[in-house]
Structures are given as structure tokens and as C-alpha cells.
Amino acid sequence: MAAAALAKRYAVGRIRLRPDLEASEPLGELRGRPATVTASDGVHLYAEVDGREDAPLTVVFCHGYTLNLDSWHYQRRDLRDSYRLVLWDQRSHGRSPRIPTEDSSIDRLGEDLAEIIETLVPGPCVLVGHSMGGMTIMALADRHPEWFGDRIKGVALISTSPGRLGEISLGLPALVAKAVHLVTPSAVSILRRGGTLVDKSRQVGNDVAFLALRHLGFADSRNVSPTLVDFVESMIRSTPFEVIAEFYPALVSHDKMNALGVLNGVCTAIMVGDEDWLTPVEHSREMAKALPEARFTEVPGSSHLVQLERPTAVNDALRDLLKRAAADGGAEAGGTGASGDGVAADG
Template sequence: MAEAAGLYYELHGPPDGEPLLLSPGLGGSAHYWDANLAALAARYRVILYDHRGTGRSDRALPADTTIGTMAGDVIALLDAIGIEKCHFIGHALGGMIGLALALRAPARLSKLIVVNGWAKLDPFTALCFDTRLALLRDSGPEAYVRAQPIFLYPAHWASAFFDELEKDMAQQLASFPPVKTIERRIAALRAYDPGSDLQRIDHPVLVITTSDDLLVPWQAGRALAQALPNATRCQQFGGGHAASRVEPEEFHDRVLPWLAGESWDDDE
């Protein structure tokens, strides 16, 4: 087990490859990227990590945690493992961390990919958070975990891979964080509103949305792309909120060429 700055991390891919850090969403676990690791690590030095308060990282999450402090964790991790600059792919909350990193320490970031993220929290997404918190508080962690696939995956995929999801849910329950940790992470998401600061991000940014996302409306991602001065595209494709896991080959077909320098825009 590798640990730095209180964070569990893993390194994959060629030691001399360009660094690429993957940041998961609300669940916080590096396991989210399992379906993508082989394709990305074939070319890049991939850095996986568990967010503070989740998974195998330090479980102590301060009450005043913000998206900015989560970006600070990324900086501390990069410092500890001796990486000066990296590409960054963030899913949902992880994408917000990438935006905060671009604002807080722009020299540490090369290219940024935000998957199913937003510029401003959509009221429908806020409603989903309310529902999930109510399940957690009123019915407990098992109800929260077992409801999670409803928000993350298309029904056809969840049905086809239900045995795999059952194993995932059992693992999540075995390492479930305290309720206050989930509350603090959702509170940080609710509070994050970079507003006009997004105009200061001049890094190349790829914003990916999915038309069948049941948690974050694709229009929220489009608004993010429009708010950024150097967002190259806002691509819609299927796969629900967890599209990189549901449709990994399609995800790689978009991400890898863009990271390699191909430039195109198909946002309508």
C-alpha cells in the first residue's frame, strides 16, 4: 500500500510516460477507474488515488472541507511523489477538483478533462443529493449504497451486470465512511461555485457529457464548456452518469486522441 499526504495512491504505466491523474466522483474510490486503467496506462503514467475520507485514504475529513482543500490534497500528493505537472481527468466531483486545481495551481496542470461536471449546481442534481442524503440518514448505509446504481447507470447495463454490481455494493458497504463524511463531501459540492473565475482557466479543457445521465443534466456540462475560454468541445454520448465505466471503449476513443493533441469540436 502506497500512501502520501494521508492519501492512498497507485502508479501505473510507463515510468517515463506523461503523468495523468484520475480523480473519482462522490464515492471517492480509485476503483471507479478500473475499466479505464489498462487503456490509459498503455500510454500514460497513471496516478490513481482515494479521496481523503474515503477508501484506503485517511478517514478523518475536516468539517470545513471544500473543493479547494480537495485540490490542495492533489497538490500535496503530486509534491510527495515528485510530479511537477500532470494531465487530469475528473469525474463529477473529481472534475470540480480539477477546475479548482486549475485556479489554485495552474502550473501543475497540463490538460483537464471534466466528465459529467458543471459550472453551477443544477437544481435537479441538488434534488438527487437531497434524496440520497435522506436515504442515508433515514434508512442507513445499505439503502444508500443499493440505491446508487439508479443514479449512476442505465437500466439495461445495470441489469446485464447486476452480479458485478452486487459485488461492488458489498465492497462499498464493507468500507463505508461515516455519515458525516458523505454529508461534508456533498456540502462541499453544493458550495462550489467558481462563477466568473472560470474565465481565468486558460488550460485546454475537454468537457464530456452524456445525454442519458440521470444525475447531472447534460446541459450543465454544456454551460461549463461555454464558460471556459479554452474548452475544446462538449461531447454527448450514452452511458449514464458513470459513462466511462459503462462505455469504456467509446470513452477512450474520445479521451485518448484529445490528450494526444487532436482538436475538434462537435458540440451542437
Template sequence: MAGVGKAIGLGAAAAAAAGAAAAGVAADRAAAERRRLNALDPVAGFAHVADEELKVIATDGLNLHVEIDSPRDLDPELPTIVLSHGFCLSLRSWVLQRRAFVEAGYRVVLWDQRSHGESEISDLEHCSIEQLGHDLRAVIDATCPQGPIALVGHSMGGMTTMALARHHPDLVRDRVMAVAFISTAAGGQGLTDLGMGPLVGRAIGQVGPRLLSRLAPHQRWLAPVRRFGRNVEGSIVDRFSYDSPVSEGLIRFTSDLILATRFEVMAAFIPAIQSHDELDTLATLVDKEVLVVNGEGDLLTPPAHSEKIVERLPGSEHVVVRDAGHLIMLEHPEVVTGQILSLLHRAEVDAAAAVSVVDKPRVRRVLVDIAKGRRVKKARSGQGASDSRPRTRATS
């Protein structure tokens, strides 16, 4: 019997090794395919030098890293666009939008949320969505104390916008011209399911923070492991971030953004995200021009989360993008940028014509990024991918 048990154990180990090897081979093939798409990457790359950098002091004394870009001929009548990034990301995730907004004539303010990017690490007590709302107020007060503003938030950044609206409704009422929610939710329920159902979400909520806290002291030792398993890591990032073909360069950029976040930070914010509930707060925005954008294939914040936001905002516009995942602003940058610029144009036109948002109907559209599809086809055939014009088709 002992011999049989040993044989079974060896068989299981061999099966596990074979499975791991097969996964590695599949990841290698996927990485090779993505490398063929590196022609999709922006000509200027993913690095960016800000026009201005500064530190903003939060209400608890924490230093927040802030960057500002401004066009040469700034129209003071145009709103300042304030960009808030998502969980486990940084302001670098907005690199493609910030360039386009400045080119369109807008002043842009970006910031690293506490414990992310180059901002200081927060104590556990202040790792909350409510505190992020206060942080956003501090950033606005320091960088654009006067004039109209437009708030754009991705994922946790959208939650930050909602917290700002609840705690600082006067600011929103008096100065916010438009709001864009990108891949976000007004309630935290289901946000840790990873597209695998509530059982996975509960497990992550219960076990994830404890596991990440235990791994935190050993995070620095993971760098060699990351290099060894880069292709497997890339496949995981690709699966949960995107829903269309993307380049290996973009996957590397995304992986570095996510894994630059400390494990203890991940552990601290998971409960804050799960307890997030700002559905009632959305009433503060009923008279604002609101855009809600998400990817049809988003596993973290699927369209159902966005629809709950739209239900509370009668005059809002809901745009669902086909073949798009959670990091839609990097996957379909021209589409996201174009939708936000259209939002600002609508806000300016309606304000000039004294059109009330509450009198406007909800609009829901499904878009297909035709231009990207063509670029992917060219890259795969070895013809390059120079056509970057934002062409989309509305399917409904």
C-alpha cells in the first residue's frame, strides 16, 4: 500500500509538473503573438515628462504626488481635467489621455492616490474611499482653486469622485462641469469576483488581505521570480486587463504598474473597495453632464455595474465598447479620449444654451473600435500599424 501511495504521489507530482509546463508553453506562445503587435504601441512610448510636479498635503499630513500638463495657449474658459487612476495603478495609466487632452487645448491635473505611484504610503486607518475623496479635494484646491473642472475617474478613481461628491457637494455644485466614470462601480459588491462568481469574491475578501499581508515582507524577493515567469505573468495580466489583442510592450507596462503596488497596500484597500456604496451619492450629479464608459469584456467591473450608475442619472450617456477589458483607456485610448472630449463639448454647448441635463434622455451606445482592428490586422501581417485615427462604429 505504501508503494501504491508513493506511486500515486509521484504521479500527481508529474501531472502537476506537466500542467505547469503546458501553461508555460501556452504563455510563451501568447507572448510571441503579442510581440508581433508591438507596432501598436504609441510612437512616443509610455513614458511622459510632466510640465510641472508638486506635492500636495492631504488632510492627515500625507504627501500626494501631483503632475500638471498645460497647453501653450490655454483658454481660461475651458475646464481643467482632473484624472484619478484606479486600484494598483498610478497616474502613469493616463499617459495616452493626458497627451491628447493637452493637444486639444486643455489643462490636465493628475495625481497618485495615497499609497500608489510616487505618493506616500498611508497608515491603515486612512486607507478608505472616503479619505480618497478628501485627497481629491486637496488636489483640486492646490492645483485649480478657481474655474470650471471636469472629473475623470477610472475604477477606484471613479469611486474617489463619488466620495468627493458626498463629502464636498458644494464644490461639485459650483465648479464641476462634467464627470466621466471609466470602468467603475457605485457599489463594491462583486468587485473581487474576477468574473468567477461570488464564491471567489468572498474567498478573496476573506483570505486575500491576510495572505497579501503575510507576503508583504517578502515582496522584494519576487523580482527574480517575476523575471523567470514573465510570460506567465503577462498572460494573467492580459486575461484580467484586456479583451482584445494588445502588444507585449503594453503588457509589460501594465504589469510594472500593477506589481509596483505593495502587497500591504493591496491588502489595505480590498476591504475599502468591497464596502464601497455610493449609489445614493449619485443624486448629487443629476444636473451634471455624466459619461459612463466600460468594456463589454471587463471582468472586474462588467457593464452591469455601470448600468446601476446610469439608472440613477437620467441625462447620462452610457458607452459600452466591444472587445474591451478593465484597462480600456490603454486598450482603446482613442475611443476613451474621444468620448471624454465629446462629453466636454456637450457640457460647453448645453451650458451656453442653458439646456438642463435633467431634461435630456439617457443615451446608451455600443461601439466597435474599427481602427484598432485594422491596425491589429496590419501588425499581424507584418505591414505595421501606422493608422491611429480614432474610427469607431456604433452598433446600437
């Protein structure tokens, strides 16, 4: 055990000695005007309004599972000078308070998004969702299809899925993946009962978490910035295990393929890393097939956290979407556009 601990510390130490291009990046430090939005069930959701108040379009960012609004750091940094931005923490994530509730469903998140839009968006908007945030947008489309095309001018679905996540391989052989899916729900349920103890162990296991996230969360694990890995790991670690366990069944049972048709009425962009094993490329291709007018961007050399790993490619596709949505809504685009067709690479 001691030898393993020393080897782990040695490996992490060597990684941290390498040049780190993101060392001076103020990750998680960008702030906007704080706002509190009360959901229909009384839950208080934390949000921030940033960027140009006079912009013709508002961009609403919906973060993914175990993350928070700071996961949009590079998008906020690069778009705040041209657009009005709304970023929010999904219930029990980030700065939104931990609420002991059994309603940790994707449909509930869709209703929360509706409240965010009603309260903080005065005019036309574009919705951007990563992973669970993309599912949140699909749930909104299922509940409020009349908003799309009128109030909502565009949608970006990043590293997400319309459903069947319980069938993905997780990068494992088929039989092993099937076994993992069979035992995971029970294991999560058991660990949830000891959530406080699990959280304490997570606090002391930073080196292990660092190495695991570096390899599982990023495609280019050898060159990814240690500062960026630490940033993501801190977001995940700050999410209580009970919250992780409560939302897990919702993700596995999520099925909103039928709601995708609503998005045919708006400008849509679909983005995914070519090495994403959590929401595989095939799921994004399936969405692109269901939405033939959508612009599909498969980002090479990136995994599930594509908006952090290859922000230039994601931001170029977002600018293209925003330019199209502004033109569709009769508003003047706030930023310079770049083509989002086909395969994009980070610059």
C-alpha cells in the first residue's frame, strides 16, 4: 500500500512539473451579476447574468452532470463581449442549494430551465447544453414545444444524448460493459446511504481522482493541463455523492428522442468529441440524422469535456450558430462568425 501511494504521488508530481499552458488562466474566477430564480416547487436556483445587456440575443448555458456553471469558462470568456449570457447551476449542483428531494428527474430540470428563461431572458435566446444540460433542453422541448422558433431561436447540444445511455459500452468489451450496467445501480444505491462517508473519502483521494479524471475525462491525457484537470476535479468533488446517486437513474432512463423533432424549427448545432465514451459519437450522429438541418461538428482529439478540452472548436461552432440564430430572428449578430460545418479542430 505504501509503495502504491508513493508511486501515485511520484506520477502526479512528474505530471505537475511539465509546462502548463493554462496555469495563468483564471478558471472559475469569472463572475457576472448574481440572481436567484425560484422554481415552481420552491427550489431556489443560482444563476449569473453576464455580458452585454443591450445584446439582441441572450445565450443560456446549461451545464452537465456533477459540474456547475463555471464549466462554461472559455465560452463565457470569449462571448461575454458580444452577447448577453445567462449561466445557471442546476438544482443541487454548484451554488444552487442542496435540496433533499426525490424529484431529480430530467423533466424536472426542463421545468427549472423554463423558470430561468421566464425570469432572466427578456427577448429571443439561444440555449446551449452540455451532457445533462443538453438533456435538460430536450425536456424543455418536450414540455414547451411552442417556445421553439418563437422565443428560442437556436439550440446547441454538446456531448449529450437523446437516450439509451444504459446501453453504452463505456469503452469496455460488450460483456464487461453489460455486467457494469447491471451492478452499477445497486452499487450507487448502497453508496448513497453512506454518502457522507463517501464524500470524506473523496476529499482525501485527490491524487487518485486527478489521475483517473486525466485519463477518463480528456482524450489527450498526456498533454492536458494539470490546472484544467484540477479545476474539473474540484467541481466534481464539490458535488455531494448523494446528488450524484439521485441523478444517476434519471440519466440512465432518459429518453427524449421524440422531442428532437421540435428542434427542426430552430437553428441547431450538435457537437461531440470523437473520443467521447460517456455520450458516444453515435448518439450525436443519431441526433444529427433526426435533425437534417442541424450543423454537426465532430471535434477530433477530444472527449466528453470538449468545451474545456477544445474550446476554440466549440466557440467557433457557437459563433456560427449565434450568427444564424440572430439572422433568423431579425437581429444583428453580436460576434464574428466561423463555419461550424463538418469536422472542427481546436486552434
